[in-house]
Structures are given as structure tokens and as C-alpha cells.
Amino acid sequence: MVEAMSNPEDIHPRPIVSVDLAIFALTQDGLEVLLTKRGAEPFVGSWALPGGWIHVDEDRDLETAAQRVLTDKTGVATPYFEQVGVFGNTTRDPRGWSLSVTYMALITQNAVIPTQGGNVTDVAWHSISDEATMASLAFDHTAILKAAVTRLRNKVEYTTLPVHLLPEAFTLSELQTVYERLLGRVLDKSAFRKRMAEVDFIEPLAGKMRRGSNRPAQLYQLKQARSTAFFDRTI
Amino acid sequence: MVEAMSNPEDIHPRPIVSVDLAIFALTQDGLEVLLTKRGAEPFVGSWALPGGWIHVDEDRDLETAAQRVLTDKTGVATPYFEQVGVFGNTTRDPRGWSLSVTYMALITQNAVIPTQGGNVTDVAWHSISDEATMASLAFDHTAILKAAVTRLRNKVEYTTLPVHLLPEAFTLSELQTVYERLLGRVLDKSAFRKRMAEVDFIEPLAGKMRRGSNRPAQLYQLKQARSTAFFDRTI
């Protein structure tokens, strides 16, 4: 049967396809993204989103390919993951008609062990407010990263996405701080807690508390790992 | 410079890439999607989302390719358009590792002139509640279409997306009816009008009214063609 089919390659040349990742973490300095310095042409020496080709023998599907890239670059195995979109045109890669399938991943920065790949001389975190670096990324990665950041910022308003920037166990105050830093404004404590209670996506870790030099705070965890819930109003 | 670069094709075989469209329109029978009957293997005889290959010599970018497919199949030139996502794995097409870049388009059904393409013996509208057809689409188009419908249904709750299912000039009552049919519930008239007024995305066509055997209704148009606005609460 396969032999009887017209093979699209006979008629149409195929575009180049890469899988690229915008890996975000939150630090003291704000939202940061993991970039790799390109070790080969094109754009040798420029910072770029970490990415790779699809290994048609090895990768079962796009998520597997993205997961492979992530694990290669960060050593992180199970982060939050979501497709940002596909970016494709004739000019973004000088080698020809190309396509970037972009995912964004949210991780806890201290979980990362940066490693080095073959085509890459360096891997480093960069603040997304570092305008000079953000404006000079390889390929069209400046525009792609901008789309990913916009998506992330929008989702902060009406989803529980920011929880994935925290470690597995966290307090409500820590979660509120993450929202406040991403939104750039302070939130009311009681309103924040009401929203979180409404969507019922976290549960207290019985007896586990964050202890400091003041009242201990209840630790919580996600009811469903890697899940995201939607508020029915903005936060 | 291009000669000095490592060509990804030298190392990695490229996946097959198609651009597929979920073209929606609203009729008396509800939400419908335009499907094409496949005229060649694989899946000859099955209904499928209209799609095509990227023409690397002809298409400037992905949107251009999607627009070309849409115009070929429907004759419609300027609809609302949005990327749904990429679906890719090793098994969805028996010819090998393949990728579908899927867009959804919203159009006014009476604007369509269905035409026939080379690989296609038939083009027809199908109700998305026609379970038998929806469950037996070619490739993984059943899952892709489900994702597109879910996206559309979700966006009805918090955006002005449904306006694109109406002709250029429409009344507020017509718009409310579109929302009600997509949501499957009735909405309060004054609340609906308040929401629409808040986002300030339409303008009255001065003096133009829809006339019937009752009070005439003001006609409106989009302030910005093909734009979509977001409510800050659900509808």
C-alpha cells in the first residue's frame, strides 16, 4: 500500500524542521530564559533558543523531541510543557525554507544542571529584560521568544500556570509572590487565596510547614502534576 | 557563507510537512466544518481536513501557504485565521514521520464557492455533531479537529471570535444568537450588550438598519477587520 501512494517528496521538496524551546525560570532578578550560544553557522556566536532536529528514528512524536532537547540542555526530566506555535518562512534560516516548532517549559531554576551539546559552546540563563541580548538572538528567535513571553504573561492573568515556576512543595505566600513578580503589581491576600481555593488545584501537605523566624506556613502541592487550571475571572 | 554551513539534510532526514485547515461556518444546523474526500492514498475515500504541502518556491511563509489552501478550496479571500498548532509523530501518515501545521478559519458560509482540487473528488460541509463522520477522518484529523473545536468553544467564553462567523454587517441580536448557539445556552440581553460595549470593537453603521416586520435593528461592523478582542470576564 505504501508503495502505491504518491510520495510527497517526489513532487515537493520538504522544509527544514527544528524543535526549539523557551525554557523559563524565575530568579531574584526576575524571569529568565535559558539560551545557548551557537557553535556553528548560521549565526555562529549568537545566543539562540535551545533546539534540535527531529530524529525520525528516535523521536516518537513532537513532545518526545522537545523533551529530548530539554533533557539534553538542562537535565530536567518532567517540567510543565506547552506548545507555543510554529514559525515558518523562507528567510528565517539562510539554509532554506524552514520551520521552528516552539515549546515553552517552566521549571524551578535550582533543578537545572546546564550541560553542553555538540553544536553549542555555552549555555546560560538570561533575564528577559536584558534588551540587548533579547534583540539580537539568532534566526527569528527574538520574535519567537517575544511570542512565548506574551503567552506566559497573558496566562498569568487567568490560569494557575505560574505554579510551575515553584518547586513541588510551596506556600500560598510564595505562590502569591510569583504572581506579583510576573504581573508587576501587588495582589490582595484574601482575594488571591479565594481565587486559588475556587479552582481547587492544590492540596495541603498534612503537617508539612515552611518554618522561619515567624509563624510557620502550610506547604501545598499540586493535586495533578503538570496540570493547569483556569480562573473564571482574571486574578 | 551558506556553503560553509552544515546542512541539516546531510545528517537528519526531514519529516513530511502539510498545512491543514479547519474551516468553520455556522448554519441552521449548527457549527459546520469543510471537509474534502481524499482522492488518493493514503486514506483514499475518507473525509479529511483540506490541506496541502508547503510550496517552497511559491509560499513566503506558513500563513501564505494556509491562505493558498483556503482560497483553492473555498474561493474565500480574507477570513479570520489563527494557528491551532502542530501535530507530529511517526505514525499519523503511513508515508513516514509527518507534521501537520493546522490553522482554523472562520467564515460566513454563504460566501463559499466550493471548488475541486486535483487530489480530491469531493468537498462538502459537515456538521461537527455528525459523530460518525467526525470519528472516521483520515490521518489523525479526528483529534486535530477536536482540538480546533475545543479552542473555538473556549474562545467563545472570553473573546469576540464568534463575530467572524457573521457577514461584515450584523446586528447585536444576530451576534448574541451566534454566541448562544456556540455556547448552547441563552444569554441575558443587557449583560451581553454591556460586554460588547466594554471591549469597544464594533461600530454602528450610521443610518443602516436591518428591517423586518418589527422594530428595525442597528447594523454594526468591526472597527478593525479580522481582529479579536478579549473580555476581562467570561461572557
Next chain:
DNA sequence: GCTCTTAGTGTAAAGTTGCAACTAACTTAG
């Protein structure tokens, strides 16, 4: 000129939000 139908507006009760004050539980200093 009355009735019917759909367009478009007004209003009062119910619900939600924003702000601030309050209570609670711990550490540390003295």
C-alpha cells in the same frame, strides 16, 4: 389604532471586590 414582535434600556436585589483591620503562631532579644 390595536396587536404582535423584536430592539434596546432601566432597575433593584444579590453577589463580588478592594481595603483594612484583626487574630495566630512562631523567633529573637532582653
Next chain:
DNA sequence: CTAAGTTAGTTGCAACTTTACACTAAGAGC
């Protein structure tokens, strides 16, 4: 052992929004 400091978590209330529904408006048809 107690008072001060700090952060966790709850409560109260006035101001604002939303909801349900009733009302007014403008046409056609009889």
C-alpha cells in the same frame, strides 16, 4: 518568661458589579 517583631491566615464592611426581569421603543400587519 515576656515583650517585640514578623509573617500566616481570617474577618468585616462599604463600594461596586452583575443578574434577572420588567419596561419602553419602533416597526409591520390586520
